[in-house]
Amino acid sequence: MYVCLCKGITDSQIKDAVFGGASNLREVRKQLGVMSQCGKCGIMTKQIVEDALSTDTVEEQQNLFYAAN
Template sequence: MFVCLCNGITESQIRAAASTGISTLEELTEHLGVASQCGQCGAMAQAVLEEGGGMAIPEDRFYAAVRPA
């Protein structure tokens, strides 16, 4: 779902940014440009950002394929 129509920023992009450690609307604006034009998306972007880190995959779920020696 699009959150910021002016810049074409989606909910999944905001969630991905949250998973990298971005935690404030100011950081999100600097990183993605969300809420930098008309500002109408600021409240929605903030709400997605606050819940966004929960969508990240925990580090212990990552694995690397290992080739036998």
């Protein structure tokens, strides 16, 4: 699902950024450019980042991410 329409960023890309090592919203924003234009995606982006960081399987997801790349 598209979260940031200005930059065409999806929820999967945000999760991948977290599973790839981004440890907070600022790092995700820096990596993807999300929330850098109109800012309407900010609340949803923050929620996706928090959810991804709070999962017990972050380490497992990171392993899968690095195995795929």
